[in-house]
């Protein structure tokens with residue numbers, strides 16, 4: 347795993363956006379794996395600015411998102427469909443039928459398998475953007491998830507529901523299930539960028555950078571087995587990591 351240490355969230359976002367826009371320029375029909383949550387918000391802003399100022403085009407790009415809540419309509423303001431539209435898709439020139447997210451209203455085993463087949467049919471993910479949960483989850487793969495499986499339905503842990511409650515009117519409205527690419531799906535991506543910002547992520551980042559082998563209890567540890575992972579983390583996210591104190 348390659349670490350890029352940056353000062354703050356702005357710098358993290360700019361670096362991640364530059365890696366993504368460089369790929370889009372070099373491979374205009376690339377498949378981008380995208381993430382939601384608070385961490386990538388400014389990365390999308392930077393990509394939108396790059397699109398507007400430099401004309402980077404997404405007209406032939408396909409996107410596949412990591413996850414979606416189960417039981418939430420795509421039109422719901424809390425759906426990840428809405429998140430992606432409002433943070434990114436509505437500002438760029440990507441045709442809507444080239445943007446793909448799991449459908450939380452069709453969370454059957456067959457549907458999950460078809461999401462993996464869709465990714466395969468697109469030629470696989472060229473670059474997957476990831477955040478990290480406080481408990482080391484990637485996508486919505488919670489601790490204890492086998493590290494080899496494909497897209498599946500997960501029961502969200504109380505701590506993940508609590509962390510995401512900030513987007514809902516109250517905790518009871520946070521769905522208790524989600525559909526997520528599995529870690530097996532994520533590991534098939536040709537390149538992975540994990541971004542982390544803020545003190546809340548410091549323990550997860552310390553654990554990730556200390557990992558020497560995959561461990562089901564800490565889902566992000568699966569990344570040590572991947573040949574092309576870049577972690578972009580800011581000072582606060584690195585505040586518990588020995589590397590930063592030397």
Ligand SMILES: O=P(O)(O)OC[C@H]1O[C@](O)(CO)[C@@H](O)[C@@H]1O
Nearest residue numbers: 382383384385476477478479485
């Ligand atoms: O960026 P945030 O909001 O801290 O979320 C971290 C991770 O948690 C999720 O939002 C799921 O809870 C992931 O999609 C994301 O990568």
